[in-house]
Amino acid sequence: xxxxxxxxxxxxxxxxxxxxxxxxxxxxxxxxxxxxxxxxxxxxxxxxxxxxxxxxxxxxxxxxxxxxxxxxxxxxxxxxxxxxxxxxxxxxxxxxxxxxxxxxxxxxxxxxxxxxxxxxxxxxxxxxxxxxxxxxxxxxxxxxxxxxxxxxx
Numbered sequence: 001x002x003x004x005x006x007x008x009x010x011x012x013x014x015x016x017x018x019x020x021x022x023x024x025x026x027x028x029x030x031x032x033x034x035x036x037x038x039x040x041x042x043x044x045x046x047x048x049x050x051x052x053x054x055x056x057x058x059x060x061x062x063x064x065x066x067x068x069x070x071x072x073x074x075x076x077x078x079x080x081x082x083x084x085x086x087x088x089x090x091x092x093x094x095x096x097x098x099x100x101x102x103x104x105x106x107x108x109x110x111x112x113x114x115x116x117x118x119x120x121x122x123x124x125x126x127x128x129x130x131x132x133x134x135x136x137x138x139x140x141x142x143x144x145x146x147x148x149x150x151x152x153x
């Protein structure tokens with residue numbers, strides 16, 4: 001854990017209220033890595049990644065300020081394929097939403113219409129979520145094995 005971590009949110013969090021249900025929770029999740037490595041630049045919340053701007057959608061939407069992760073690998077693959085910032089071969093990391101890094105919430109808990117396994121993770125200031133993730137070397141094989149184990153969900 002980063003020595004400067006105080007469980008305080010960045011100052012831009014003052015403009016909104018955390019949703020009910022957001023909590024320190026450890027959930028196994030997957031993250032698409034823009035830099036193709038499990039390193040800090042691949043683990044920035046959307047707002048920071050976009051130079052502290054909300055590029056699409058409502059500035060009040062809390063998901064714009066979180067680190068996007070997915071429980072199911074097929075959902076993170078779909079995200080990476082649709083987002084032009086990611087190029088094949090996609091590099092995906094697996095890890096956990098560690099409570100020491102921030103508050104997490106399955107997005108469908110507040111957006112009932114959602115069908116995917118997206119998990120919002122609001123990071124504390126100076127959190128280092130990438131330290132809790134490992135790059136999946138062969139994502140295609142990993143995905144195939146995951147689907148076999150989970151009855152083709």
